[in-house]
Amino acid sequence: MEQAPAITGVPGGPCRFAPEAIQSLEAATYPGNLRDLRGAVIRAYLHAAGSNPEVRLEHLRPELQIPLRFERRGDRATQLRVVAWALWKTCDRVGEAAKLIGAHSNTVGALRAELMAEASHSSLWQRQVEGKVKGKRRA
Numbered sequence: 001m002e003q004a005p006a007i008t009g010v011p012g013g014p015c016r017f018a019p020e021a022i023q024s025l026e027a028a029t030y031p032g033n034l035r036d037l038r039g040a041v042i043r044a045y046l047h048a049a050g051s052n053p054e055v056r057l058e059h060l061r062p063e064l065q066i067p068l069r070f071e072r073r074g075d076r077a078t079q080l081r082v083v084a085w086a087l088w089k090t091c092d093r094v095g096e097a098a099k100l101i102g103a104h105s106n107t108v109g110a111l112r113a114e115l116m117a118e119a120s121h122s123s124l125w126q127r128q129v130e131g132k133v134k135g136k137r138r139a
Contacts, residue, residue, distance in 0.1 A: 013049035
């Protein structure tokens with residue numbers, strides 16, 4: 001964030017991140033490692049410049065704007081994404097995932113079963129969870 005004014009040529013932009021923006025940045029994956037993270041930060045800086053003293057969730061790329069709390073009345077696709085992230089983050093531990101996102105463990109278990117059914121067509125999600133459990137943690 002400190003380098004953003006020099007990189008963009010836009011002085012006086014935000015100087016900090018809102019907590020929910022930090023959580024979303026931490027939860028995301030970056031295939032290009034630091035280049036992708038830096039790009040996400042610069043883009044958010046430019047979107048927030050001139051209007052806000054901090055980068056908020058709405059300033060991030062849409063794919064990074066995943067709410068990290070479970071919304072009971074939220075749409076199903078978002079619920080599944082939040083539960084999948086929490087399960088990944090907790091090595092597929094339903095109870096811990098439920099606490100992490102503020103949901104009941106029965107709800108997380110039911111959505112996990114739904115995710116597993118969807119994953120039977122593509123085992124990518126299962127491989128990610130198994131890889132983390134075996135110690136191949138991703139940042």
